[in-house]
Amino acid sequence: MTSIDVQLRRAGLDGIAEKIRTGQRLDSADGVALYRTPDLTALGYLANQVREARSGDCTYFVRNLHVNYTNICNKLCKFCSFYSAPNSEDGRGYVLSPEDAAQRVAKYRDETIREIHMVAGINPKLPYQYYLDLLRAVKAARPDAQLKAFTMIELAQIARVARKPLAEVLPELVAAGLAAVPGGGAEVFSDRVHEELFRAKLDNEGWFDVARTVHRAGIPSNATMLYGHIETVDEKVEHLLHIRRLQDETGGFMCFVPLAFDPSRTELSQLPPTTGYQNLREIAVARLLLDNFPHIKAFWIMITPQVAQLSLWYGADDLDGTVSHYEITHALGSASHRQVLSVDALIELIAEAGRTPVERDALYGVIEAPSAGHRAPHDEPSAQRQVLMASP
Numbered sequence: 059m060t061s062i063d064v065q066l067r068r069a070g071l072d073g074i075a076e077k078i079r080t081g082q083r084l085d086s087a088d089g090v091a092l093y094r095t096p097d098l099t100a101l102g103y104l105a106n107q108v109r110e111a112r113s114g115d116c117t118y119f120v121r122n123l124h125v126n127y128t129n130i131c132n133k134l135c136k137f138c139s140f141y142s143a144p145n146s147e148d149g150r151g152y153v154l155s156p157e158d159a160a161q162r163v164a165k166y167r168d169e170t171i172r173e174i175h176m177v178a179g180i181n182p183k184l185p186y187q188y189y190l191d192l193l194r195a196v197k198a199a200r201p202d203a204q205l206k207a208f209t210m211i212e213l214a215q216i217a218r219v220a221r222k223p224l225a226e227v228l229p230e231l232v233a234a235g236l237a238a239v240p241g242g243g244a245e246v247f248s249d250r251v252h253e254e255l256f257r258a259k260l261d262n263e264g265w266f267d268v269a270r271t272v273h274r275a276g277i278p279s280n281a282t283m284l285y286g287h288i289e290t291v292d293e294k295v296e297h298l299l300h301i302r303r304l305q306d307e308t309g310g311f312m313c314f315v316p317l318a319f320d321p322s323r324t325e326l327s328q329l330p331p332t333t334g335y336q337n338l339r340e341i342a343v344a345r346l347l348l349d350n351f352p353h354i355k356a357f358w359i360m361i362t363p364q365v366a367q368l369s370l371w372y373g374a375d376d377l378d379g380t381v382s383h384y385e386i387t388h389a390l391g392s393a394s395h396r397q398v399l400s401v402d403a404l405i406e407l408i409a410e411a412g413r414t415p416v417e418r419d420a421l422y423g424v425i426e427a428p429s430a431g432h433r434a435p436h437d438e439p440s441a442q443r444q445v446l447m448a449s450p
């Protein structure tokens with residue numbers, strides 16, 4: 059028996075390791091065991107094996123920009139610090155007109171931007187035409203960028219104000235510029251958590267119905283899970299298995315994004331922030347349970363660039379991107395933390411971890427294909443490492 063076998067047995071993960079080795083699917087009891095083992099290294103070892111079998115050393119990133127077109131929202135989720143309630147007198151509420159949004163992205167005209175991630179609150183005053191105009195205006199301002207826009211919650215609202223079935227609305231959104239749908243609004247698929255934290259929002263089955271319709275329309279999406287608040291281990295395992303079942307059915311998910319809850323300035327501000335240990339575990343468990351997801355994203359804005367870098371050995375193969383202008387949370391927005399990473403800094407993070415940076419677009423189209431079997435040597439000065447990306 060090798061020392062890793064001994065470690066896996068001591069961690070209670072030897073049965074799971076055997077299932078992975080023989081290509082058997084993990085079940086909910088396995089999911090709970092992955093969450094319960096204290097041995098993060100053994101867990102990471104398994105997740106890394108799956109990650110490398112899927113993506114080798116490749117770590118994907120995108121040059122992207124976020125546009126949050128309104129913070130006015132009638133869902134009043136307890137975990138959210140971004141929203142301003144309709145008719146609130148807090149003086150914070152805003153709506154970007156389509157022209158404002160276009161101007162904002164046009165400001166970056168000297169930079170390569172391949173993805174524009176556009177999400178916002180559920181503002182009951184916005185008519186259907188607004189959403190079409192918004193897509194058209196932003197696309198016209200940056201025709202070279204793909205628009206990844208509107209969570210499943212927003213799409214349900216758009217269909218409601220359009221007074222048409224979502225299946226009829228989606229082709230019109232695509233014609234206006236929509237290319238992909240982000241993974242937000244999923245939170246945790248538990249009726250208990252829904253009731254406690256986001257009662258006014260589309261229910262869990264509703265999220266799945268919208269996602270199914272999106273995928274059937276040929277639009278790829280992501281999926282998320284918000285962790286680190288009041289959810290239980292069983293609820294997280296059920297969340298992951300639920301989206302795994304939908305992926306079996308539609309194949310429409312590109313990427314899973316675990317989102318670390320930032321309690322600051324929310325109604326749950328008494329809760330502690332998540333730890334690096336927990337953040338790495340969430341990524342590793344997701345990689346192991348979501349055997350049918352092509353990619354697992356470490357969203358560095360929420361977990362710090364440092365932990366995101368480590369996660370490249372714990373199951374993650376995507377670092378999102380440059381993420382200019384993220385407003386949903388301000389976790390790293392204090393003076394001591396930067397909200398933007400330059401492309402060079404992202405590449406450096408990836409290369410220092412011994413992985414191969416691969417620039418992608420919003421649909422995971424590779425900007426320049428990696429050379430077969432490339433593995434960046436760990437002992438080379440990072441500046442000399444091969445970087446696979448298009449020039450700006």
Ligand code: V47
Nearest residue numbers: 137138240241242243280282284317318319320387
């Ligand atoms: O749905 C809200 C979350 C999500 C907080 O698809 C919070 O590539 C932490 O979904 N602390 C929106 N999270 C962001 C999102 C996302 C982000 C990056 C990439 C992708 C992708 C999707 O943000 C919401 C909610 O789950 N959120 N409040 C908070 N206090």
